[in-house]
Structure formats: structure tokens, C-alpha cells
């Protein structure tokens with residue numbers, strides 16, 4: 544007999560180019576690192592995006608992006624490290640400040656901040672430690688968005704603690720892991736899906752996920768999306 548009470552509602556993942564994703568499930572929409580305006584591969588306009596929750600991994604312009612104007616227009620709350628939350632509040636957005644190792648829940652969505660090896664500032668202002676984010680929507684697989692980071696072996700603990708089944712990993716190199724390091728990171732997890740990100744946006748970054756796909760092999764299914772493309776998992 545089919546139990547109507549307990550089932551996984553499919554989660555729709557849309558890649559908005561670079562590190563920007565929209566997750567949708569059960570009527571809830573979580574927007575991560577919405578760099579839309581000025582993003583040469585963005586498939587949408589910032590003013591057309593609707594969401595309930597915004598997660599920002601760090602303060603660089605290509606991640607904080609349009610988070611504040613989108614939050615102000617939609618009433619969505621920004622979840623980010625304390626310094627970014629204060630900055631967003633100063634600019635009129637609703638924001639919840641957190642820090643690494645912490646978890647908050649809102650509207651059936653749980654958001655945890657985890658380490659990332661990177662930097663974080665905006666227009667000369669220090670915006671706290673850079674982070675990765677673990678996002679769990681109600682009844683769905685856990686998502687780990689690594690933010691911008693190099694490889695670090697403590698990702699092993701993120702795997703143990705949160706057991707994410709969907710990884711969003713930067714592969715572009717220069718500012719983050721490249722395909723080789725990202726494929727090493729995949730080995731630390733027991734993931735079903737990996738979505739490569741932070742590539743193709745600018746000429747300095749890797750332009751293809753081909754090497755990453757072949758290095759990951761059958762360890763996980765690599766979802767190579769085009770900006771604007773959605774997939775249901």
C-alpha cells in the first residue's frame with residue numbers, strides 16, 4: 544500500500560550560472576549565492592526571481608550578488624555568517640546571522656554553515672569567514688553547496704555529520720578547486736549527485752566540466768547543467 548503521509552517530494556534544482564542555484568520543493572524556494580546582475584551567463588533577471596530564503600556563502604560580489612535587492616523586494620530572509628547579515632540589515636534586508644558549525648531552521652528548511660578555505664570581503668569591507676552551506680529542505684535529500692573553496696580534508700567531517708546526497712562543487716580553478724581537486728572531494732562523500740559550478744562564467748575559469756565528469760566516473764552522477772536549466776531529483 545502506498546503511504547501518502549511519508550514520501551519524498553521531488554526537489555527541483557535550477558542552476559542560474561556561476562554559484563547561483565534555486566532549490567524548490569513543497570512550495571518553498573531557497574536561493575543560493577544569487578549573482579545575477581553582471582553575471583555574463585545569467586539566464587534570468589534579478590527582478591524576476593521569487594524565493595523565500597536566501598543563503599549567501601561569502602561576501603564576494605559574485606556570490607552576495609543581488610541577494611540584498613532580492614531580499615528587499617520579496618521579503619525573503621538572508622541566512623549568512625554574522626558579518627554579512629549585519630551588512631544586509633544595514634542595507635534594509637531581513638537577515639539572520641549565523642556562524643560556522645551553526646544551524647538555523649526556517650519554513651521547514653534547515654541551513655548549516657560549514658568551513659570553506661577562501662576569503663570574503665565586499666568593496667573593501669571584511670565580511671567574516673567564507674563558508675559552505677548545507678541545506679536540507681523538508682523530506683528532501685541534503686544539499687552541500689561548498690561555496691568558493693580549495694580542497695580540504697575536513698570535508699570528510701561534513702560528509703559524516705550531514706551526509707549530503709547532492710554536492711555543488713566549484714571546478715573552475717584559479718579562485719577555487721579545479722576539476723582534479725573537486726573530484727578528490729567527491730571521494731570523501733557518499734553522494735548520489737554532484738553539480739559542478741563556478742566555471743564557464745569568465746574566460747579565466749575552466750570552460751568545460753568534461754574532465755570533472757571523467758574523473759568522478761561512477762562514484763556519483765554528475766549533473767552538468769546549462770545556466771537556466773533545471774533538474775528534478
Ligand code: ZN
Pocket residue numbers: 601603606661662691718
Ligand atoms: Zn569568492
